[in-house]
Each structure stands twice: as C-alpha cells, then as structure tokens.
Amino acid sequence: MFKNNNLALAVFLAASGMSLSGCGGGGSSSNTDTTNPPPTTSEPTWTAGVFEPSSEFKDQCAVPRTGNDPYNDNQPYPDTAGSEFTEKMWLRSWSDETYLWYDEIEDNDPDNFSSVSAYFDQLKTFEKTDSGAYKDQFHFSRPTDEYFQEAQSGVVSGYGINWAFISNVPPRELRVAYLESDSPAANAGLQRGDTILMVDDVSIDTNTQQGVDILNEALFGPTAGDSHNFVVRSNDGTEKSFTLVAGNITQTPVQNVDTITTGDGTKVGYMQFNSHISIAQPELISAVNKFKTDNIDELVIDLRYNGGGLLALSSQLAYMIAGPANTSDYFYYQVIENDKQPESDPYPFIDIEVDYSTFEGTGNILPDLNLSKVYVLSTDNTCSASEALINGLKGIDTEVVLIGGKTCGKPYGFTPTHNCATTYYTIQLTGVNYKGFGEYSDGLVPTPSPQFDADVKGCELDDDFNHQLGDSDETLLSAALYHIENDSCPVVTQSVTAKQATTSSYAADEAGIALKANTTLYKNNMDLTRPLPAKEGDNE
The missing domain is CATH 2.30.42.10 (PDZ domain)
Structure with a gap:
C-alpha cells in the first residue's frame, strides 16, 4: 500500500548551488582589509572520457529565460547566462550519469554539432536487438512549456x-x-x-x-x-x-465507459483508456465507481492505443482493479537503473488519490473492484505504462487475458528533465514485477497456450476499424465477450493481407518518403516520477 507503506518514496530533487568561501576562516577577526579579486569565468572544455558533474552546467543557457515560471509557483526561472556549449556539456554529463546504457554512448566533441538538439540526438546507443531494431527508439526532447501544458492540463x-x-x-x-x-x-x-x-x-x-x-x-x-x-x-x-x-x-483519456450484459447474464465493465496522463485520474475513479455500483462480474480495459505515461497512474489503476486483498505486501514495479545509481526501493501499488499538480499523495482512498482477472485489449500501440500494468498484475497472480495484437515492447522509462526551456527524455531505467520478470522488449504476446515468459493467455486478432470502439460487435471487444462466456478464443476469419495499424509514424519499412507525426508527451513513454506520501492528518 502507498499511504502507510515503507515502499513509498519521495521524489528527491537535486539542486546545485554556489559554495561561498569567507575570508580569514574559523570566524577569527583580522584588522587587514583584504579585497578579493573579481571572479573570472571561462568556457568549459571538452576532454574525451572526462566528465564533470552535470550540476556544474545545469541551467547555464544560451538564451536565459527571464521573469517567473508559471509552472513552478511563479518562482523566478533558474536560468543563468551560458552558451550552447554549456548546454551540450550538461547533456553530456547528465547522460553519462543517468542513461541506462551510458557505456554505449560515443563521446563525440560537442563542437562538432551545429545545435544543442543535434548533439542530444546522438547521445544514445545505436546498438540493435536480435530482431534488427534499434535498442533505443524513445529518445527525444520538446519545449518545456509544451510539456507542462500537456502534462498538467492534457x-x-x-x-x-x-x-x-x-x-x-x-x-x-x-x-x-x-x-x-x-x-x-x-x-x-x-x-x-x-x-x-x-x-x-x-x-x-x-x-x-x-x-x-x-x-x-x-x-x-x-x-x-x-x-x-x-x-x-x-x-x-x-x-x-x-x-x-x-x-x-x-484530451479525453477515458472514453466509452459502459456495462454490458452478455447472453448468460454476466455483467461486463468496459472502458477505453487512451493515455496515462494526470487528468485521467478522476475519470478512472468515476469509471470504477460506476462498475462497483453496477456490480460487474468481469472487466475489459481497452488499451489498444494507450502508449503509456505516468507509472504512478498505472499503479493506481492496478490497485483499483485488484484491491487491497490482492495487493497488500506486494510491490508493483522494481526500478533497475545503471550501475552509477543507488538501488531504489520498489514502486508500490498506490491506493490513494494523487494531487498531480504537486505530485503529492492525498488522504483519499481509491475505490477498488477486488478482481482476480482482467481482460486487456491490445495492439502494437499498447506501450510502456500500459505494458507495466499487464506485467505488474501478472506479478501478483492476477489473471490477465490479452485480446488483440502483440504489445509494442517498451520495458523502459525515464524522469522528464528540464534544462534551459527544453525538456529531455532519455532512457534511464527498466524494471521488473514482483516475480522478477520485465524482459518484454519484443512485446507481450497474446496466445491461447502461453509457453514463454512474455506470452500472455489470450487471443491474437487484428484491430477492427469497421466498428466504433465500445461496440460489442467490434472484433476485439467481441472476442473478449466470447472468451468470458466460453473461456476460449472465437474462430475469426481475417484477411491474410491484413496489417496491424500503429499510431507511430515509424512503422513502415517499404521504400518511399514516410510521413512523420509529432511526438506527444507520453506516446510510447513511461514517466516514473514518484508521488510524495500523503501528509499526516490528511482525511481519508
């Protein structure tokens, strides 16, 4: 549990400051009037393989912002005068400190790159997986004001x-x-x-x-x-x-919340959950309360287009599905970082509401359904925090039935990091469930007869664009309803030329000029920022 459990950790924010040295140490007095010379500053230099602490370059900006930050209680911006080189040097040291595969980054001279963004683009591994795909496909940045606008308001x-x-x-x-x-x-x-x-x-x-x-x-x-x-x-x-x-x-991250009654009288809750963003919290709570009132027997969560987001919200949803009886004394996710970082305590099942404007827990206990089984609708757009939900529930022996396509395969996460009006996303960690499993970089695979760790009991089917989402005749939802009644997959005739759709613009491998969609906040990404525990005295 989160409120009272030692597994709950605060987010520790590292802030760099200036060290002031006084004259004539030890507090002794002196009659000598000594005037210190003015400090001198010089541009830092790059030496291959030598890394200064990232804190030495933090917030030293080529174009410092002035005024107050509306996303930080109107506090003054932390920016000071710097250069593109100091911004690059911060990125270099920060990547060396936190990137999961830091030893696979080639330490190139920052001066050889025409911009900060061009330099950041290559601060990652270019190794490939056994399937031939790049190991890191989730490395990007965006303006900080855009980040906060989407993160806090959707x-x-x-x-x-x-x-x-x-x-x-x-x-x-x-x-x-x-x-x-x-x-x-x-x-x-x-x-x-x-x-x-x-x-x-x-x-x-x-x-x-x-x-x-x-x-x-x-x-x-x-x-x-x-x-x-x-x-x-x-x-x-x-x-x-x-x-x-x-x-x-x-954005409307939760849609089409409904209770469907099957032919044999089974009450099935259904909801389409599109993104693990903060504004989804009240919508998820409302959906769970509806399902409790309707006294559902089974639950279908449509994650086919949910590319991820906040692990905290994923943990909250897992708790609301399974309830305290099934989550007590277990953890949700064990973070694994590079060998330069200290080992962190496991991520808990969060059982309370979170004030996501401050990332602090409240005293309000979440509702729960106390289910031992859940159906999940998936495609290769089901990523990151959505995959963590599936894997986290499997880790406590909640039965997950996966209906649809293989998930995207992203068992990695990050903590968005801001510097000089830009927010950077780089892979900093991976993780495992309570049973110690987390290697699903090739996706979680629905199959009637699971054989491997990444296999999940279920039915492999293509997405159906000929029906609206939430329609009980739509292929994936229909298959889930059939499985609920028959404990088996339906016989579905599908075109042998059918292609699995993706919401990513990087899916094609044919010749030609590909379209390129903008990257949204949590598309195929997972933010592992931890909420602070509830304050003493908060009402439950």
Missing part, C-alpha cells in the same frame, strides 16, 4: 484526431483511430475508420518532399487557428470533404 494543438498508420509510404493508408470528445473533428462528423484521401489538394500518396511537408504540417503540426481541407472515405465507401480549424484540444 491540452494539445490539433483537431482532436488520433491517427492509425496502416501504411506510411505510398500507397499510404492513414485512418482515424479515435477522436477526442467535443473536438473540431468530432463536431465536424469524422468517425473512427475514416481514411484520408487528400489534404489541401495534396494526395495522401504523394511521394515528393514538398507534398509530404504539406501533409505533415496539415495532419500533425497545426497550431490553433490553422484551417485545412480534408477529403476522406468512410467505411461505407462514401467520400466526404471537411474544412477543419485546429484548436487547443483537451
């Missing part, structure tokens, strides 16, 4: 469309995966399954750089107020035209 710029890439190079197939509630796209009448044909008179199959740039900007990079024209084909074959104006979209 607000992003766009139309409210979450895309699925069936094919990312010509002939492209880009379809609507789901829509944010009350968004420009939803209000215009777009639906799940709609296929993009043309944007601003540019065919989706263009293979010129100019055409691809237009598509990327209109589809993935609009700012609030931008207007673009779309032609789409609906599932029934009808072509439709829309003019969409981008806005600041508040």
